[in-house]
Amino acid sequence: MEVALILLAAGKGTRMQSDLPKVLHTVAQAPLLEHAMASGATLSPSRIVVVAGHGADLVRDAAQDFDEEAQVVVQEEQLGTAHAVAQAREALADFDGTAIVLYGDTPFVQPETLEAMCAALTDSDVVVLGFEAADPGRYGRLVVQGDSLERIVEFKDASDQERDITLCNSGVIACKSDVLFTLIDAVGNDNASGEYYLTDIIGIARARGLKATAVSCDEAETIGVNSRADLAAADAAFQTRTRAAMLENGVTLMAPETVYFARDTYVGRDTVIEPNVVFGPGVTIETGATIRAFSHLEGCHVARGGIIGPYARLRPGTELSEDVRIGNFVEVKNAQIAEGAKINHLSYIGDATIGAKTNIGAGTITCNYDGVMKHHTHIGSNVFIGSNTMLVAPVHIGNGAMTGSGSVITSDVEADALALARAPQVEKPGMARKLFEILKAKKAKQQRGS
Numbered sequence: 001m002e003v004a005l006i007l008l009a010a011g012k013g014t015r016m017q018s019d020l021p022k023v024l025h026t027v028a029q030a031p032l033l034e035h036a037m038a039s040g041a042t043l044s045p046s047r048i049v050v051v052a053g054h055g056a057d058l059v060r061d062a063a064q065d066f067d068e069e070a071q072v073v074v075q076e077e078q079l080g081t082a083h084a085v086a087q088a089r090e091a092l093a094d095f096d097g098t099a100i101v102l103y104g105d106t107p108f109v110q111p112e113t114l115e116a117m118c119a120a121l122t123d124s125d126v127v128v129l130g131f132e133a134a135d136p137g138r139y140g141r142l143v144v145q146g147d148s149l150e151r152i153v154e155f156k157d158a159s160d161q162e163r164d165i166t167l168c169n170s171g172v173i174a175c176k177s178d179v180l181f182t183l184i185d186a187v188g189n190d191n192a193s194g195e196y197y198l199t200d201i202i203g204i205a206r207a208r209g210l211k212a213t214a215v216s217c218d219e220a221e222t223i224g225v226n227s228r229a230d231l232a233a234a235d236a237a238f239q240t241r242t243r244a245a246m247l248e249n250g251v252t253l254m255a256p257e258t259v260y261f262a263r264d265t266y267v268g269r270d271t272v273i274e275p276n277v278v279f280g281p282g283v284t285i286e287t288g289a290t291i292r293a294f295s296h297l298e299g300c301h302v303a304r305g306g307i308i309g310p311y312a313r314l315r316p317g318t319e320l321s322e323d324v325r326i327g328n329f330v331e332v333k334n335a336q337i338a339e340g341a342k343i344n345h346l347s348y349i350g351d352a353t354i355g356a357k358t359n360i361g362a363g364t365i366t367c368n369y370d371g372v373m374k375h376h377t378h379i380g381s382n383v384f385i386g387s388n389t390m391l392v393a394p395v396h397i398g399n400g401a402m403t404g405s406g407s408v409i410t411s412d413v414e415a416d417a418l419a420l421a422r423a424p425q426v427e428k429p430g431m432a433r434k435l436f437e438i439l440k441a442k443k444a445k446q447q448r449g450s
Contacts, residue, residue, distance in 0.1 A: 010053025035107030080195030355381030
């Protein structure tokens, strides 16, 4: 059966003390909304509907950055969760399948949990995701008899016996689409808040003879984010879980608590990651690489056997082939570097192509920006670039060529040629002594005057 995701993302998040919509605050360098969408995406949904409110245009941009087919509808007034889901009705008018309601500020519901909910729909009409809470507090309680979910009771309305229940409501619901909207039509707002609550559909379903059931997950999956403190706790939880997964999958973390991963970081087995490494979005590290301490990587690919750092920065568009060496205080951006090439010290390589087994000397800069346009530098294979060379793009260095240290290269260099481009050295005997005497006399005069 086809699946549609309905993601509720209309909340302003007043406790965040921010102009930014709550669901666009980031955990592991990705918006909360993206985490929720990524979890649901594992079900290969044919429809994704995001219900936005505050900052709807920003939410739309973020949703469609993740999936350009996502539809965004606006809840003009925030009148409760059932009212929010109802805003997706028109977008799903021609949809006949399973609808799953997720929350943009609850980022960690796992794909296998959603799969279990879908499976439970084979013999139920409505499935609610619950969790066993260590401290149930003021969560809504799931009242279950046998395999049947009888009702969801809010804490304020619960009896003492019901408050003793530890199975709590996450808010996530799976239901056949047409059944969901039929049940929502019957939800009223006769309550203290005057809002339409999605939880009310369970009682309505039972009264109509429909079967409701609960699926349980680990409490950690249901973490919601309502404040900056919650955001920090969610990020910490993500990092802890990801570090453990990396170790389990054969990645060596020399100081796990100091390594920071993004939502989509991929690291192959037998890779070694030293302390204080930060991964931004879009990083893939293949098997057997080494990422040395204090390096920062984003939007890049490091192939098998690469050694990066320490203190290296790989920026978006960096593509490193096998056995490439990027050393200390080297920055690489939008560059393709072939197998076995080395850039070991104090260099900037931007908008460039570098051939196999080329050696880039310390202090080399590809001068790629003229103040208006970016230009490309092409360096062939087996090239030796002398230390402190400035390569003024656009420029092409042929295979097997060499540049002299301190050169400023402004023209193409043919294969196997040596390029020297520096002013001749001039020596003036005794001039250093005379200059020092002049400067010292000037300084002494200034000190007497003060």
